[in-house]
Amino acid sequence: MHRPLRLTIDSSALVHNWRWLADRAGVPAGAAIKADAYGLGARETMRALHGAGCRDFFVSVWPEAEELGAVPGDASLVVLHGVGPDDVEAALASTARPVLNSVEQVSRWKQAAPGRVCDVMIDTGMNRLGLRPDEIAALNGLSIDTLHSHLACADEDHDLNAAQLQRFREVAAQVPAKRYSLANSAGTCIGPTTASTS
Ligand SMILES: *Cc1c(COP(=O)(O)O)cnc(C)c1O
Secondary structure, eight states: OOOOOOOOOOHHHHHHHHHHHHHHHOSOOOEEOHHHHHTTOHHHHHHHHHHHTOOEEEESSHHHHHHHOOOOTTOEEEETTOOOTTOHHHHHHOSSEEEEOSHHHHHHHHHHSTTOOEEEEEOOSSSSOSBOGGGGGGGTTOOEEEEEEOOTTTTSOOHHHHHHHHHHHHHHTTSOOSEEEOOOHHHHHHOHHHHOOO
16 A cells, blocks of 8 residues: 655744754754754755754765755854765865764874864764774874764763763863864753753
């Protein structure tokens, strides 16, 4: 049996939800528009949220960045998976910047795009996403816009959140970046201390 599905997007509700999160964050809040904005339509979502004041957009991989096309001049697009061995060409051709997730990716970026701005992910929670705190010497010489870490259990009220915040603060004190970001949507709801560390 064929059942056609229809999804109606209420962009005013989308904007309302983003504003709600941004208010809770107390700092500029970005928007992950990966996986076609979780099925809502990446381009339309970017347009609506940009109109509401969102300036930082995130996708997972370079083909998503390419498909999205032009990004407003006052906004930035960031590729969460960073720069793998097969991504260098796409990354150099793109106006988006990567989140470097490993020492390998850091070396690759330094070699392919010396001095070019990037983001970096730090693993503060043993979730194997990002550089370990004992690897941060590798970051010397990078031009970092945003230093990130990802909460492993943000949707649970877990002691790990506090431990990750503490570790992230220690790393942030040693790694110069324009901005520091720890909280995803669920993390933002925990409270202002995880939303912002700067
Ligand atoms: C998707 C993603 C986010 C954003 O998560 P939301 O729950 O959509 O806020 C943050 N960080 C990383 C590494 C992600 O992959």
